[in-house]
Amino acid sequence: MELDGRVAIVTGAASGIGAALTHELVRRSARVVVADLDADATERATAALPAGTAVAAAGDTSDPAVIAAQIAVATEAFGPVDLYFANAGIGVGSGLGTAADWTRSIDVNLLAHVRAAQALIPGWVERGGGYFVSTASAAGLLSQIGSATYSTTKHAVVGFAEWLSITYGDAGVGVSCVCPMGVDTALLRPARPVDDQEALMLRTVESAGPVHTPESVAATVLDAVEQDRFLVLPHPEVLEMYRGKGADYGRWLGGMRRLHSAVRQSISKGNR
Template sequence: MEIRDKVVVITGGASGIGAGLAERCAREGARGIVVADVNLERAQGVARGLGANALALRCDVSREAEIQELVRQARERFGRIDIYCSNAGILGQIGGIELEDALWQKMWEVHGMAHVWAARAVIPEMLERGEGYLLVTASAAGLLNIVETPAYGVTKHAAVAVAEWLRIAYGRRGIRVSCLCPQSVQTDMTRDGTGSAAVNGVLTPEQVAEVVVQALHEERFLVLPHPEVAQYFLNKAQDYDRWLGGMQKLYARHMEGS
């Protein structure tokens, strides 16, 4: 799908990957851009830099009602939504199974249910006109896991699964779905360190946005700004036990350094 003349909604749009996507969509000629974030002031700052066709809205994606209201206001301003980037995410904290239930629940909501709620809000209208695009931001951790925190890795797996199911269910009915799975990116979440995710370097949001735009043009499901992830994913599928052994070594190094 081409971005030119399309209306794009981006959650988590106030910084990092979301802000990078918003800026790139503006350069691609989007007709309207909605920068949504729990931090409205920062979202407004991003929107101001994009021009008159940008709108900043507050949205906490852990609440379905706020996603529904975001979609309502976006349609009220621009008439329709062509591309919905379900991008908001949280890092939580380093730890293991002892991490409190409240953190797990928040992760489930932001990394799992937020994508379900977004689909509920936008897919019916997209189906009516026979066209629409959902971009789900997961993580390489959603394909490969991550040693520092199970809550992040497990819920990012859920994000990948939601995106897969949406593609399976609606891909032949005009709904395109892509799943973004980067490793380390320069965002607020990586300000205090990138951990094991930085093995292939830390990309800028602008670099990630470039890969995303190309994937949208090609309507490709898996978006891998770090191309090495494809080989790791293949290795995992070909010899799961060997891959788990390698991850155990990585976890041991993590524990030694903590």
């Protein structure tokens, strides 16, 4: 999809990959709704963009009423929404997680995508075009040591994005699914203390490959959108890992168990 003149909503847009996406979209002459849970941060992020290119729309983007309100803000400010970046995500719940961890993770990491698609795709099909971008993770293709909630919901995001592409691709709806490894954001490097399971997850991600900047990831994502490419891999090595997993699942699981053990032992020695 050509981005010049398009209208986009980006969730989780006050920081990290989301903020980088808003800047790169504006650089490519799109207009943007900056959507994030934190109202003050949303206003600051919007103010950092050139005047007239963006509007703020704070709220919980897993809430259907908030999604509808943000679509209305976009339509009033710029016109019909052309692109939706379902980028907001959380990493709550270490180990097996609690019931509350599972509920919140499913709501934010998966159902927010579903609800946005329900709100937008019927209109896109009627108009003959639109584009949906799901931020998943390499964890959605491989796995995530340390967090069952994160690994499971990110697998589900990949599955939902695949389904959207299969079902609506011939109706003019483009879909991209973003699966990075480590990105230099607060999700990877939280300011708060972490428990051993969280440390296990974060250490594993950082040891798996290079940690990219949000800006480089955003550029890769928008290149993929302009090329109508489904699978977006800011870390190309993920593809070889994914191929290895599919070629010999038993060997891959064994390797992951060894990695889990090695990182856990390192953390137990105080090397966080």
